[in-house]
Amino acid sequence: MKGVGDYMKISNKMFEALVKQVSHEADASQLYLAMASWCESSGYSGAAKFFYSRSEEEREHMIKVIRYINKIGAHATIPDVKQPPVNYDSFEAVFQLAYENEKDVTASVNKTVNLSKDEKDHFTFNFLQWLVDEQLEEEQMFESILTKIKLIGLDGRGIYILDKEISEMDN
Ligand code: FEO
Numbered sequence: 001m002k003g004v005g006d007y008m009k010i011s012n013k014m015f016e017a018l019v020k021q022v023s024h025e026a027d028a029s030q031l032y033l034a035m036a037s038w039c040e041s042s043g044y045s046g047a048a049k050f051f052y053s054r055s056e057e058e059r060e061h062m063i064k065v066i067r068y069i070n071k072i073g074a075h076a077t078i079p080d081v082k083q084p085p086v087n088y089d090s091f092e093a094v095f096q097l098a099y100e101n102e103k104d105v106t107a108s109v110n111k112t113v114n115l116s117k118d119e120k121d122h123f124t125f126n127f128l129q130w131l132v133d134e135q136l137e138e139e140q141m142f143e144s145i146l147t148k149i150k151l152i153g154l155d156g157r158g159i160y161i162l163d164k165e166i167s168e169m170d171n
Helices: 010-042 047-072 091-118 124-151 154-169
Strands: none
Touching: 010 047, 010 091, 010 124, 047 091, 047 124, 047 154, 091 124, 091 154, 124 154
C-alpha cells in the first residue's frame, strides 16, 4: 500500500529545505509577536500594530509553504518554534533585529531557490518566486524604517512621529 510521501514530486533534500523554510516563517511570526507585545507594553502603539500585522503575515507565509509541500504529495511536518527574546534594548534595537532576521530568512530562501535550480525542480522554483519578491519588499521596508530612525532621531517628538508613521505602514 502506498503511504504519504510515496507520491512526492520533489526530492528529500528539497523537502527538508522547504520544511526548514516553514520553520523560518514560524520563528519570524513568533518573533514579531514578541516584538508587538514589547512595543505595546512600552507605549509604542503604532509599532505594536505594525508588528502584530507582520506576525500574521509571516504566519500566512508559513501556511503557504505548508500547503505547497502537501500539494506536491508530501506531508509537511510542523516544527517547534524558537523562543523569541522577551525584552529589547530600545525602539531602534527592535527594528534592527527584525531587519537582521529578514536578512537571514532571505539567505535561506536563496539557498532553497538555488537548490531548486540545481535539481531542475521547476514546480518549486516557480512556487518560490513570490517569496523572493516578499523578501526584497520586507528587507527594503525595514531598511527604510532604520534610515528614518537615524534621520529623525528618537527624542520624544521623533519617536512620536515615527511610531505614528510606522502604524500607517501596516496596510
Ligand atoms: Fe516570510 Fe519575512 O519571511
